[in-house]
Amino acid sequence: MVGPWPDDIFTEPAASADTLENLGPLRPMAGVWMNDSGLDVHPVAEGAKEDSYIERIELEPIDRQTNGPQFSMACVTTRRL
Secondary structure (H helix, E strand, C coil), X not given: CCCCCCCCCCCCCCCCCCHHHHCHHHHHHCEEEXXXXXXXXXXXXXXXXXXEEEEXXXXXXXXXXXXXXXXXXXXXXXXXX
């Protein structure tokens, strides 16, 4: 071995195929989150104006990603509508 790297840098680490399990403590956040009580308060010439809005955020788990034998990470894609 030269340096801190293993001899075989191409073998990926073993991990569960269960995508949700790989998220660890972030697992409960996976899914679709909605809020229909958003309120935007912004200045206008007459003072302040309030606009209500609906927010939707999707946190979708994807398969684990690896970077050689030393690193494996769980990932979530996000989409805000």
